[in-house]
Amino acid sequence: MNAVALREMDVDGGDEWLLPGLSLPRTETFEDWRELGRRLCLGARHINWLIGDWLIDGAERFGEQARDEAQAIFRSDVARFDPIVKTCRRFPEPKRHEGLTFGHHLAVAAIEDDAEAEKVLHEAEATGATVAMVKAIVRVHSTAASLPGVVEDDDPVDTAYRRIVQAWNVAPRASRELFAESMAESHLGVIDL
Numbered sequence: 001m002n003a004v005a006l007r008e009m010d011v012d013g014g015d016e017w018l019l020p021g022l023s024l025p026r027t028e029t030f031e032d033w034r035e036l037g038r039r040l041c042l043g044a045r046h047i048n049w050l051i052g053d054w055l056i057d058g059a060e061r062f063g064e065q066a067r068d069e070a071q072a073i074f075r076s077d078v079a080r081f082d083p084i085v086k087t088c089r090r091f092p093e094p095k096r097h098e099g100l101t102f103g104h105h106l107a108v109a110a111i112e113d114d115a116e117a118e119k120v121l122h123e124a125e126a127t128g129a130t131v132a133m134v135k136a137i138v139r140v141h142s143t144a145a146s147l148p149g150v151v152e153d154d155d156p157v158d159t160a161y162r163r164i165v166q167a168w169n170v171a172p173r174a175s176r177e178l179f180a181e182s183m184a185e186s187h188l189g190v191i192d193l
Contacts, residue, residue: 048102052088055081083109090117097121103131107138116141133190140167 024033055078058066070078083106090109095118097104104124111117120141124134140163168176182191 045101048084048106049088049096051081052084053093055085056088097125099125101131104129104134107131107135110138111141132192136191140164 024036028036055066055070058070062069067078070081074081084102087102087106087109091105100121104121108117108120108124111120120134120137123129124137129137140160168179171179179191
């Protein structure tokens with residue numbers, strides 16, 4: 001993915017495309033303009049994967065030297081990239097869902113069970129769930145996992161219902177009131193956070 005994504009961005013070793021601005025010739029056609037927008041979108045969608053994979057490769061091949069150089073390149077502590085690296089390690093290229101953003105994968109990386117994480121990603125891709133929706137699912141999952149007596153079964157509707165009820169039962173009254181109001185306003189749709 002990295003080499004393909006970089007080739008698609010027409011990165012030839014020069015830093016011109018990295019400048020904080022974009023000046024386009026007025027002779028550019030609408031089709032050229034649209035294609036550039038598509039490429040920019042692709043680059044934005046994949047930049048965290050590219051940085052994470054690059055940092056992992058550097059750490060594996062060059063150790064501390066790579067970490068020091070990455071800090072110099074980014075002019076900051078590369079620890080800020082730890083969530084990106086963790087997500088890239090958790091979801092190596094074959095496990096990445098092309099139809100989902102890095103943000104979806106980042107949210108699901110908190111689920112420890114690989115099969116459960118894959119199930120959430122698959123469902124998110126199938127339903128077109130937003131990152132906010134996936135984060136909410138992960139929060140419910142982690143809350144339910146920490147509650148005593150959570151019973152998992154083969155029926156995902158029943159399991160989700162049990163998780164909601166158990167989370168409800170331990171929530172403070174103010175949280176219950178807020179949830180009930182949000183649920184009523186959603187008309188059984190998605191509750192935005």
